[in-house]
Amino acid sequence: MTLEIPEVVINRLPVYARALAALAMDGETVVSSQTLGERLDVTPAQIRKDLSYFGRFGKQGRGYNVLGLLAKLREILGLDRKWQVALVGVGRLGQAIAEYGGFEPQGFQIVAVFDSDPAAVGTTVNEVVVRDSEELDTFLRQNPVDIGVVAVPAHAAQQVVDRLVNAGIRAILNYAPMMPHVPLDVAVRNIDPVLAMQSMTFYIKRQDLTGAK
Amino acid sequence: MTLEIPEVVINRLPVYARALAALAMDGETVVSSQTLGERLDVTPAQIRKDLSYFGRFGKQGRGYNVLGLLAKLREILGLDRKWQVALVGVGRLGQAIAEYGGFEPQGFQIVAVFDSDPAAVGTTVNEVVVRDSEELDTFLRQNPVDIGVVAVPAHAAQQVVDRLVNAGIRAILNYAPMMPHVPLDVAVRNIDPVLAMQSMTFYIKRQDLTGAK
């Protein structure tokens, strides 16, 4: 029953949750799939269908209780608790990630940072001491870490991913410009702005007879 | 005939292109859909199908000429030329983007940077002077810019997106944690690490009885 929920559906739930949080901020107490859909550019039917995978949360004629549905989604997604994150790579990108303030408020705590560069090891990034990558395996086995964030050069990324996986990590946020190879039971999300740009250019290349010839 | 190419297909092309570039680096001159697929965790059939939307690039019994196919893909995607990028928002995130070295080598040049904070205006980020956001519209009309990158707080993002769109920008890379509303002919890609994490937690929440032993 709870099985076979499409991944696309799971990917949309956090979007709904965020919108609901915003609505709650605005003081809204009830919202219909129609209204929510307009906000998110999603059809009302899709929202209702997505939610129906998990239960019946609405009230006919009224819509959904904003706070109630938000709580439900957070529970479904496991956002009702804190998550421990380990960051590997403290180059420019890694530092930016460590110092990014968006994770903490959502319950994602960077509890450990690793780098293979001896010059970086021992320094502090956002109040966390940088450890030697060699310690990665032992640290992960001794401390509860749920999610690994990879911010190393592409050529080193697969090795890092392998080590994370071998140490039991089952969720990886990959910033390296490559597609990691992982077992089926490991979740991976790639953050790849260059790929994103490179697919957009297809759509804008037609026109743009701009300036330079 | 060339119309109605699924967006998912377009999104995979840059991945193929990147893999081909890597193969070329390794000195490979020919590659089969089989081999390429193994590298990327994609079925050979999918690769062939994707490519078939654009033409016939392979040779039976041999496979694809690495350099030849790469050139074709770059042409299809419009990667065979330079693209001008404008960045809006020079907070921590915006600075990290401006200083990120991954765009330039792929032909994406940040030619202008904007911020609404008077304290930031006039400073230099990665050799580009920060302009006042007020100048956004006039600048975009007078200078060829192809892609807009949004790195402002969520509450200000829609307004920035609207201004970019009104100024004729038709491709937007959005780093703000929100879903921008844009006309159908504008391409948008969202970079949202928090959403990515929030969907992964669904898959790892089952086990992980935290810390234990």
Next chain:
DNA sequence: TCCCTGTTGTTACGGATTTCACAACCGTAG
């Protein structure tokens, strides 16, 4: 030349996802 191996391009199939459409229902107003 002819056969054998390997691989493409493509069509047909099937599965996955989205959209449609509507019965069931809630709350309110009369």
Next chain:
DNA sequence: CTACGGTTGTGAAATCCGTAACAACAGGGA
């Protein structure tokens, strides 16, 4: 207490996408 406007939850239909399968063909070797 009944009627009505509004909205959900959901099966069925439609669409979109991926996979399988195979005829066609290239190159090499006998």
